[in-house]
Amino acid sequence: MKNLVWILSVLFCVSSAFCSAQGASYIWYFGMNAGLNFPGGGAPVALTNGLVNTSEGSASIADASGNLLFYTDGITVWNKTHAVMTNGNALFGNPSSTQSGVIIQKPGSTNIYYIFTEEAQAGANGLRYSEVDMTLSAGLGAVTGLKNVLLKTPSCEKITGVRHCNNVDIWVVSHDWNTNQFSTFLVTAAGVNAVPVTSSGGLIPTGAGGAQAIGQLKASPNGKKIGSCIWDAAVNRFELFDFNCATGIISNPILLPQQAASSGAYGCEFSPDGTKFYGTEITPGNIYQWDMCAGSNAAIAASGVFIGNSSNNFNGSLQLGPDKKIYVARYNVPWVGVIPNPNVLGAGCGYIDNGVSLAGKNGSLGLPNFVTSLFITPSPPYTFTLNPASVTCLTASFTAPPGPTVSCSAISNTVTGYVWNFGNPASGALNTSTLTNPTHLYPSPGTYSTSLIINYACGTDTVKAVVTVSVCTALPIELVSFDGNCFDKNIQLNWTTASEKNNDLFILKKSTDGISFNPIAEIKGHGTSYQSNKYSFTDRRIISGVVYYYRLTQKDFDKSERILNNIVYANCEKYGSEIEIFPVPSGNEIFMLSNDDINNATIEIMDAMGRNVKQFNSVGILKNKSFSIDTDDLINGCYYISISNSEVRMQKKIIIYK
Helix, strand or coil: CCCCCCCECCCCCCECCCHHHHCCCEEEEECCCEEEEEHHHCCCEEECCCCCCECCCCEEEECCCCCEEEEECCCCEEECCCCECECCCCCCCCCCCCCCEEEEECCCCCCEEEEEEECCCCCCCCEEEEEEECCCHHHCCEECCCCCEEEECCEEEEEEEEECCCCCCEEEEEEECCCCEEEEEEEECCEECCCCEEEECCCCCCCHHHHHHCCCEEECCCCCEEEEEEECCCCCEEEEEEECCCCCCEEEEEECCCCCCCCEEEEEEECCCCCEEEEEECCCCEEEEEECCCCCHHHHHHCCEEEEECCCCCEEEEEECCCCCEEEEECCCCEEEEECCCCCCHHHHCCEEEEEECCCCCCCCCCCCCCHHHHCCCCCCCEEEECCCCCCCCEEEEECCCCCCCCCCCCCCCEEEEEEECCCHHHHHHHEECCCCCEEECCCCEEEEEEEEEEECCCEEEEEEEEEECCCCCCCEEEEEEEEEEECCEEEEEEEEEEEEEEEEEEEEEECCCCCCEEEEEEEEEEEECCCEEEEEEECCCCCCCEEEEEEEEEECCCCEEEEEEEEEEECCCCCCCEEEECCCECCEEEEEECCCEEEEEEEEEECCCCEEEEEEEEEECECCCEEEECCCCCCEEEEEEEECCCCEEEEEEEECC
């Protein structure tokens, strides 16, 4: 046990199959009978019925619908009824291990899971795994005879899981003790490969008592980066590494600067888009952010800014939640800290110390551990249009889905190519294509199973769709175009026809997953027309950052209905007030120009370490009216300016050079 008595119980329901997309319920239990429930992956609600007590680490797993299967503190396994699972005692983890365990579903299996456990402070039990079979004990599961299988000893209190590039297998990453070596084990449909991939780099956790074994190990959601913490006042450092999710190799260590004299670096986490890295020090409870897009290793290391502090001067783990916010464990207080905007640079991420109430229960130092890269949203469906007017009616035109939107090109999972399969093997070489937006001529009406392999810089995604080619008859509508774009905080849908025959109306349908569509509008057609007609509809019921899919169908006067265009998509990533800062660099005065009125604004200027150097309140910044700030009292350097009121919060980088 470490030199503090830490009581913790954690339960985090994470599906091994993107349960966030399934509307699953997430439950965390931690601290002294405290807990949080994230119903449907939404805003957390306090729970007060936590039963499991651990000092720090725990793990749990849910099925694809988000239903709890089991959870563990690294020693005991409890089933979904909160009873000890059959043979679920005496695992060789440790409740005082930072990350006492992580649960991995066996690839290709719906029933077999592996619990990987880590001993505390480089203890002799090291890194081990045990198998759970959910078909046993009447569906409540049991730990099988494959129990406490040794993989590595001694080992640090650090373990995380990362999806392999093939999006099927899972890497389990750990850090050896008294060496700078990482050991990475691959879990496949064949089981756990006990021969690790080893990599060396970075600091060497060492010393009497094993204190430097303490601290979290995390992977970025895109699987490209690894972050590590080394607890101990003598070291107190965070590290960053590149991770090759095809080979399991860890490389390119970046040692981040020591931030403060404290008991040490403990928690770390990446933003959902992988462009920011966060770290916590247990005492004095400081939280830092680094910009993964700053450029060189030196620039990333120098980008660290202070973004908050726990008022009780004592915090622990960081954990990305199902709502894409980062949660901060706070010791012995009835609150959890929250970073609500973790993709935003600097103070704009908006750390809230009393972020979520625990309804009178106290938290502790640990939060759950799971495969963070399961938070990657699957590729959206590709679109296709049947019977385009310009070609034969047996032709389908395909459009690739949009690539990932990550602002930092150095770590983005960029698309390198496409491989289409049109489900028509009789067409020989014409059955495949590497074009972004190909067409395919089918031989006859029927149903064809098509697929698209999206190749990234590392790895692939495969998405599928069924194309039903109807009997080749003249279409009542010659559709020229159909598109959707963000406009003035709404999505505007536009389409044009070249001719219409017996056209009663258009039905516009909407979806958030590209699969289930619901009608949102009916637009009257032109009956029979042999001239071009333009149509438009504005969807005002949107949420920023959500991808929406629209399908256009047409109904004749005889009430027959058909799909005219399979899907278009639109995503209003940003809207609202934006600020332009000029000149760049600035001297003794800077000017701001806003595209919207910002009333009762608080303006703060912070230095590169996040320290407030200037602050004042403004009655308002008027739309398209320049607003000046005197910077004569600032020395040359890089600063951040934050503008906020009750509705708006934004941050910009400025450079002062006189």
